[in-house]
Amino acid sequence: MNAYRMAELGLLLGEPARAAMLSALMDGRALSAGELAIVAGVAPQTASGHLARLTEAGLLKVERQGRHRYHRLASADIAQLLETFMQVASASALPPGRSPLIGPRDVAMRRARTCYDHLAGELGVALCDALVARGAVEFDDGAGIVTAAGVDMLREAGVSLDNAGTRRSARPLCRPCLDWSERRPHLAGKLGAALCSHFLEQDLLRRVEGSRALRVTGKGRSVLREVWGIGAF
Amino acid sequence: MNAYRMAELGLLLGEPARAAMLSALMDGRALSAGELAIVAGVAPQTASGHLARLTEAGLLKVERQGRHRYHRLASADIAQLLETFMQVASASALPPGRSPLIGPRDVAMRRARTCYDHLAGELGVALCDALVARGAVEFDDGAGIVTAAGVDMLREAGVSLDNAGTRRSARPLCRPCLDWSERRPHLAGKLGAALCSHFLEQDLLRRVEGSRALRVTGKGRSVLREVWGIGAF
DNA sequence: AGGAAGTTTCGGCGCAGCCCGAAACGTGCC
DNA sequence: GGCACGTTTCGGGCTGCGCCGAAACTTCCT
Numbered sequence: 001m002n003a004y005r006m007a008e009l010g011l012l013l014g015e016p017a018r019a020a021m022l023s024a025l026m027d028g029r030a031l032s033a034g035e036l037a038i039v040a041g042v043a044p045q046t047a048s049g050h051l052a053r054l055t056e057a058g059l060l061k062v063e064r065q066g067r068h069r070y071h072r073l074a075s076a077d078i079a080q081l082l083e084t085f086m087q088v089a090s091a092s093a094l095p096p097g098r099s100p101l102i103g104p105r106d107v108a109m110r111r112a113r114t115c116y117d118h119l120a121g122e123l124g125v126a127l128c129d130a131l132v133a134r135g136a137v138e139f140d141d142g143a144g145i146v147t148a149a150g151v152d153m154l155r156e157a158g159v160s161l162d163n164a165g166t167r168r169s170a171r172p173l174c175r176p177c178l179d180w181s182e183r184r185p186h187l188a189g190k191l192g193a194a195l196c197s198h199f200l201e202q203d204l205l206r207r208v209e210g211s212r213a214l215r216v217t218g219k220g221r222s223v224l225r226e227v228w229g230i231g232a233f
Numbered sequence: 234m235n236a237y238r239m240a241e242l243g244l245l246l247g248e249p250a251r252a253a254m255l256s257a258l259m260d261g262r263a264l265s266a267g268e269l270a271i272v273a274g275v276a277p278q279t280a281s282g283h284l285a286r287l288t289e290a291g292l293l294k295v296e297r298q299g300r301h302r303y304h305r306l307a308s309a310d311i312a313q314l315l316e317t318f319m320q321v322a323s324a325s326a327l328p329p330g331r332s333p334l335i336g337p338r339d340v341a342m343r344r345a346r347t348c349y350d351h352l353a354g355e356l357g358v359a360l361c362d363a364l365v366a367r368g369a370v371e372f373d374d375g376a377g378i379v380t381a382a383g384v385d386m387l388r389e390a391g392v393s394l395d396n397a398g399t400r401r402s403a404r405p406l407c408r409p410c411l412d413w414s415e416r417r418p419h420l421a422g423k424l425g426a427a428l429c430s431h432f433l434e435q436d437l438l439r440r441v442e443g444s445r446a447l448r449v450t451g452k453g454r455s456v457l458r459e460v461w462g463i464g465a466f
Numbered sequence: 467a468g469g470a471a472g473t474t475t476c477g478g479c480g481c482a483g484c485c486c487g488a489a490a491c492g493t494g495c496c
Numbered sequence: 497g498g499c500a501c502g503t504t505t506c507g508g509g510c511t512g513c514g515c516c517g518a519a520a521c522t523t524c525c526t
Contacts, residue, residue, distance in 0.1 A: 002413075003253035005322040006315075009245030015484080020236035020242060033503060043486055048504055050484095058324075062399075067493040067502050081321045088314045089238040091291075141422040142408035143376035174373035180235075189374040248514080265474060276516055281474055283514090300472050353509040 012057055013085065017042045018050045020061045022073075027212040030063060030070035032191045035210075079116035083188075086104065087181040108213040110181045112205070112233075115212075118192030119199070120179050123214070126230050128186045130178075134229070139176055139185060146156055146172040146191060154167070154191075157227055161191065246318065247289055250275050250376055251283045253308075258349045259315055261443040263296060268443075270335075291458070316421075323413040328439065341446040345412045345438070345466075351425030352432070353412050356447070359463050360428065361409075361419045367462070372409055372418060379424060381404040384456035386425075391462055392431045402448035 002217075013019055017040040024039045025031060031039075037047035051071055054060045061074045073079050075188045112123035119127060131137040146154070151172065154161060161172050161202030175189030181231070187195060199205045204220030216224065216233045246252055250273040257272045258264060264272075268281035268417050284304055292419075296303045304439070306312050345356035352360060364370040369383030384405065386396060394405050408422030413438045415439070420428060432438045437453030449457065449466045457463045 002319065002323060003249055003256050006252040006319060007247050007249040007254065009318065009322040010243050010244070010245070010252060011483095014239040014240050014243030014245070014247040016237055016411050017484085019239040023236050023239065034501095042484090044503065045487085045505080046485060052406055053502085069503070077321060079322070081317050084317050085239060085242060085369075086235065088310060089242040091236060091310070138404070138406075140406045141424075143378070143422065144404040145376070145406060163382075171371070171378065173371075173373045173376040173378060187425065189376065244513095267471095275514090277473065278475085278517085279515060285474085304472070304498080 002009070009057070011058065012054060014228060015050070016040075017046065018054060019049065021047070021071075022082055023074050023086070024025060024055070025060070025210075026079060027207075028073065028079065028115055028116045032068045032070055032071035034068075036071065050085065073116070076116060080177075080188075083115060083177055083180075087178045090180040091183065108208060108215075109173075109211070111216040112216065113212045114196065114207075115179075115186075115188070115192075116175060118177065118186070118188045118196045119205075119214070120177070120186055121181060121214075123216070123230075123233060124186035124192075125179055125182045125184050126232065127228060128184075130229050131187070135192075137174065137187070142176065144174040144176050144187075144189075145190075157198075158193050161194055241290070245292065248283070249273075250279065251287060252397060254283065254288070254304075255304070255315055256282070256319070257445075258293070258304065258306050259349055260440075261306065261312065264304035265301045265303055267301075268305065268412060287436070300322045306349070310351060313410075313421075316348060316413075319413040320411045326417065340440060341448075342444070345447040345449065346413075346445045347429065347440075347447060348410060348419075348421070348425075351410070351419070351421045351429045352438075352447070353419055354414060354447075356449070356463075356466060357419035357425075358412055358415045358417050359465065360461060361417075363462050364420070370407065370424075375409065377407040377420075377422075377424075379407060379408050387427075390431075391435070392427050394427055 013022065021036045023034065024035040028182070033047055033051055034044055035133050037044045037049065040047055040050070051060065053063055055071070058074055063070045063072075088211050110121050112119065112121045114120065116122070118124070128137070129177075131150065132139065134153065135199050136149060136153050138145050138147060150159070172191065173189070174191035176185035176188060177188035178184070187190070199220065200207070202223070203217055204223050205214045206217060209216055221233055224233050237286055246255065253273040254269045257269065264282055265282055267335055269284065270277045273280055273283070284293065288295055288304070291307055293304050294307045296305070311401050343354050344353065345354045346352065347359070352356070361370070363374065364383065367386065368380060369386050371378050371380060384394070405424065406422070407420060407424035409418035410421035410425070411417070412419050419425070432453070434439070435456070437449055438447045440448060454466055457466050
């Protein structure tokens with residue numbers, strides 16, 4: 001019976017300190033053990049033990065760089081598991097009342113953030129809605145497709161989707177990701193990743209130091225309004 | 234910070250007894266508290282406590298029927314979380330060596346089983362491969378699409394996909410689900426559910442009592458070969 | 467009503483796991 | 497080399513949680 005394997009994984013995620021570290025790593029970047037200790041609110045020794053366990057289980061991988069050891073999520077699969085996890089966790093029973101702990105950082109996170117390799121939060125959902133409204137993307141049944149019109153629109157906006165080498169399908173597909181703060185789908189998959197890197201490269205969005213949150217630049221604000229038809233940012 | 238919520242959910246799944254119960258409920262049917270106690274290998278009182286916690290957290294819902302209380306997964310979302318969970322759990326670190334515990338029941342499970350509302354195991358993967366090989370379905374980037382030829386083929390085989398009322402897209406989409414035993418995708422989503430119920434209704438497959446495993450009937454064996462081009466069952 | 471079966475509540479036992487202080491190890495800087 | 501910093505290992509204290517025995521409660525059957 002593989003219930004033991006499930007339970008092992010559950011125990012790994014079922015510790016506030018470890019959950020906080022994994023949550024912090026969900027933007028796909030690598031953090032040092034010390035930084036993660038601060039994030040988790042525990043002493044460095046404790047964090048070290050947790051990180052060793054997570055790494056041994058294959059959830060994290062480490063890169064040694066001088067006297068630092070940088071930890072990152074082992075793969076996009078892990079990030080997707082965590083996404084699903086957070087979605088269900090935030091949807092299930094609210095009563096415990098941990099919610100009052102919403103600080104300014106959470107506000108920025110809800111506004112716009114990265115979700116491993118794509119955009120989430122109000123901005124991510126708004127972008128997704130805009131593309132659906134313009135007929136560039138269609139969603140159904142936990143899957144999405146980019147229409148012919150959508151391909152043109154994206155190319156025109158400067159977003160390249162040509163990773164043709166790995167693609168078998170004639171039509172570009174994409175994956176929706178249910179947003180844990182908005183409880184509505186946003187764009188994930190290759191399209192989501194392409195949009196996110198495009199926005200960052202063009203300096204329309206900037207990462208907020210030490211957080212998954214994103215800040216819309218002045219240039220970004222006008223591009224969002226004029227190119228993508230999103231006015232509230 | 235919502236790491237606490239994540240941790241709460243993780244702890245819920247991080248108990249062998251609870252994991253075993255949830256795993257047993259993944260076929261979407263309802264089981265009584267006593268049955269679940271046996272599955273989990275604990276006393277009825279212990280199971281009762283676990284079930285109360287799972288229900289309170291919104292993972293399960295109960296239906297009272299006489300002196301029995303039937304428990305089932307609260308939603309398809311929960312089933313999907315568990316799928317993802319099992320996939321990562323079986324993919325991560327093998328060393329612990331729990332694997333030798335593979336019994337005859339596991340063999341049947343690997344052969345063919347339900348995955349909440351669709352087919353999984355060798356049969357599920359073979360069916361998926363067959364549809365891809367015939368150009369009925371295309372997969373990429375964690376999403377899938379049924380081609381025009383596929384729609385015809387399915388209609389001809391007697392599988393109806395017309396839940397048009399809830400569908401926004403012009404083309405039927407479907408969702409892939411990574412199989413934890415085969416480590417390859419199979420058909421989930423509406424198409425997967427439609428195929429599964431079709432196979433059961435036509436008596437091509439039968440549920441094995443008290444298990445998620447499925448048995449291929451004689452009729453099913455020939456239909457699989459002649460209609461779907463799958464010979465090994 | 468009386469009995470049986472299924473389920474839940476209560477109480478106490480025992481183990482597992484988290485946490486931190488202290489100290490060792492490895493690495494970079496002066 | 498010597499020092500400082502980041503990280504890991506070891507040991508002990510503490511808490512929390514799962515487990516089951518006993519008993520109450522509900523529902524069905526005769």
